[in-house]
């Protein structure tokens with residue numbers, strides 16, 4: 001059987017629970033009546049009912065208006081205590097990694113190194129290599145990186161590779177180090193670090209480009225498909241009608257393209273191809289842009305620096321808590337600039353991961369010029385986590401989109417000030433400042449680094465507190481968004497960031513029927529209610545891709 005036929009068979013066998021488009025392309029009109037509909041259309045912000053047919057919204061308005069337009073044979077569904085909002089979009093996530101994270105031990109909850117080891121031990125994972133994800137030494141006593149020693153006690157002969165919560169560091173046992181050929185004689189690669197003890201011996205943690213020294217066997221196509229299916233279903237269940245996948249590899253793209261042709265994608269996917277590696281970048285440039293039913297390839301993601309939690313974020317000035325470090329760049333400015341231009345010239349939107357203020361400055365040098373050379377090309381700064389005031393102005397005036405993730409602030413607030421110092425931290429995670437400067441904001445989660453649940457993202461955006469409500473009043477109280485602004489970030493803002501603002505993001509007659517029915521009003525209900533809220537129905541293209549059990 002050819003690879004593509006095999007994949008087709010696999011898709012049909014594994015996607016049984018995902019309904020196919022063809023079954024639903026009926027001409028039947030369906031009306032939804034709710035307590036409130038937040039249309040995000042500034043001319044008619046509130047409605048009570050909407051009608052759809054064949055994937056398009058027919059009418060949005062009062063119950064009587066909509067019923068009159070829908071005709072007497074329309075099916076009517078009533079959700080008297082619920083709120084309908086446009087489909088929620090995560091503007092920055094990683095589908096394959098989410099699926100893999102859901103299938104392997106999640107270490108986010110570990111509050112000590114020993115607990116993280118115990119979680120790996122307790123997992124039922126089988127295979128040549130044991131993998132896991134989500135540890136964060138900043139949550140442990142002392143904040144020190146873990147070492148191979150604790151893993152070697154439990155795993156003397158099976159290689160173990162555990163990815164840090166931000167994806168920018170890995171923790172290995174002795175066997176994994178041995179298979180990677182890493183010894184005290186191995187030099188730190190450019191843009192990376194092998195963490196060592198005082199005697200120069202590798203301790204088991206590799207940061208940024210040093211991670212490339214380890215070659216965990218790539219997932220089989222079947223394992224990849226299993227992970228993607230789980231991730232897509234999870235997104236639909238959480239009310240996400242689209243995900244912007246921030247850096248997709250070709251194998252993953254092929255799987256999703258097959259499913260899209262079959263009408264089997266529950267959630268729309270806007271693809272930023274992974275342009276980091278020169279050979280892969282050329283391959284993607286050769287393939288060019290493409291648009292299917294629910295899958296669009298239109299952007300490229302380039303990564304300029306590491307992350308703050310693993311000390312790889314490129315800062316203009318040294319870290320406040322470890323003055324010998326200020327991070328590193330993962331692409332030289334020349335290579336970055338040339339590659340960004342090549343993709344922009346080929347009609348791609350350029351999205352750049354920049355976490356440190358120096359990385360943002362370098363990214364904006366190129367992106368502002370690209371925006372000028374290619375009108376309406378909407379370049380994006382992904383994360384934009386630490387942004388000097390002058391660069392904030394450049395971003396807004398230069399028509400560069402800020403693609404930001406509110407949960408990062410609530411995860412990092414315990415230690416970010418220590419690392420950045422009292423001045424820089426005021427420009428960090430500054431969503432509200434972006435809006436005040438007149439910038440475009442698209443919101444997301446960066447899953448699986450954070451939970452993909454957009455309701456938790458709305459909570460983080462509105463409160464800037466952790467889920468226990470700390471710190472009281474919110475971290476840097478000038479930065480929380482209003483309920484309306486936060487909802488816009490996950491709907492109209494994300495639609496603009498994928499050139500889809502004429503099709504989606506607002507509930508207006510004639511637009512595509514993507515919406516979510518929630519047990520909570522994300523604008524008017526107190527933010528705490530978002531943590532307990534649930535999704536009743538997720539509709540993509542007029543099809544219910546998720547319905548909560550009654």
Ligand SMILES: [Zn+2]
Nearest residue numbers: 092094246446
């Ligand atoms: Zn990311």
